[in-house]
Amino acid sequence: MPSDDFWKGFGSASLLRAVADALTALPQPSERIAVALSGGTDSAMLAVHAAILARRRKLTLHCFHVHHGLQEPAAQWQAHVHDLAHWLQIPCHSMLVRVDMSAGVGMEAAARDARYEALRSMAVQTDVEHILLAHHRNDQAETVMLRLLRGSGPTGLAAMAPTMKRHGMTYLRPWLDIDRVAILEQASQFFTVSGWAPVDDPSNVNDKYTRAAVRERLVPALNERWPGWQRNVVRHARQSAQVQEVLDEVAAQDFAGLSPTDNAGSFALAGWRQLSQARQALVLRYWLALHGLRMPTDARLQDVMRQLRGLHAMGHDRQMQVKHGAVWIRCVQGRVLLDIDPTGPVFLSTENSNVEKR
Structure with missing residues (x-):
């Protein structure tokens, strides 16, 4: 269990401030929030920083985990996520979903649709209306590239919005201007404190999936030729928005x-x-x-x-x-x-x- 020193001193000031700013910007203050927690580095660190902020502001925080059943170790990931939530002393909820491929939209889109429906269902069960998502600057840059390659048009290049309404729920992406390097640094420090390490989803580097192909093939070339390109692309997304x-x-x-x-x-x-x-x-x-x-x-x-x-x-x-x-x-x-x-x-x-x- 975390010590008093952890609650007082752990966490990145910029990551905490970004979450706090996202909550402050809501039209109506929210005392009940949730984090979509896959168990990966990004969502885990969002859960950690949200837990710190919730403790300071006396907010009720939940973690929502979606079990897609698409990977063999998914059951172990579910248990691992609950271990993190237990360590942070916050409730965690899981939902098993069936990914419907009958619509012909592809595995990634079908899994995303199932995930949002599961998050909505868990939010209804727990009386939560605001859900935090851990997308960051690198994710946003990848999304813009994907939209460009798919011919989504000028408005589609707005990519992910900091705030999104979907099926009555409000989703917040407080870290869209945060580089992933800062998140990885926090994950390393958190492992030293807690011994808990994020799960590694092999689909994130399997280039049979479109986003992973962009990440594994295109992004390294862009990083080598145009360092810092993500910042420029994310600025383009804001202008498109x-x-x-x-x-x-x-x-x-x-x-x-x-x-x-x-x-x-x-x-x-x-x-x-x-x-x-x-x-x-x-x-x-x-x-x-x-x-x-x-x-x-x-x-x-x-x-x-x-x-x-x-x-x-x-x-x-x-x-x-x-x-x-x-x-x-x-x-x-x-x-x-x-x-x-x-x-x-x-x-x-x-x-x-x-x-x-x-």
Whole structure:
């Protein structure tokens, strides 16, 4: 168990300040927060620094671990994560999920969708609305590169936002301006204090996965030729986010004219078809983002738009349905709507025995 000296003196001032600033920036103060804890270096150090901050500010902190079952040692990772939470004296919850590959979105995207649904479920169980994610500057730079290679367009290059709404939850990424070197330094110091070491997920360096391929093949070449390139790319992401904000304002105005304010789940097909093609695309992306859904590829978006334009104005000639992640995009009686896939993860609630259960 940590000593009083640990709680008083451990932790990076810049990492702690970044977490504190993210919480302070919330419109409404939050006294119950959670950390998405995979057991890797980044999320573990976020849990450590969040625990220190929670103790100082008298906040209630939970750890959420998602067990994908995709790696053979996943069960050991789950136990290892709970060991860390036990050492930090905070409750930890785990959820076993089934990664649904039927949508044809690829393993990485399917696992990400399952992970966010699991985090939402655990948050509901524990009455938490704000979840901390450990993405850092290097992750952000990789994401921009991936978006660029996938042809995501200028707004897609905004990459990950510091604050994100998804299915009623608020996700905070306080370390997007933090270089991973600082996190690794803290992990080394924490091992000296606690004897706890992060897990090593082999998929992070397996270049059959797209992000790992960028990390293992492209990033080393960029590091050698353009040292510090991540900082420039992350600045580009911030500028793209500003462009996105302006376009979102336009899309919000257009969408408001297509949907009653109490029913953002659907919009009028006839009104949508009166917009220019560029604004039609903006409305569709805005609508999907409004519901916390991932952005479609350009090819998928164009296909959805083509099908919508091919429908009868009132949507009576045939029933349209396009699978997008865990939802279906449908058109019924002249309104384009989302139909949620009822398949969900299995909840395995576990807490440290030294913490009173709710």
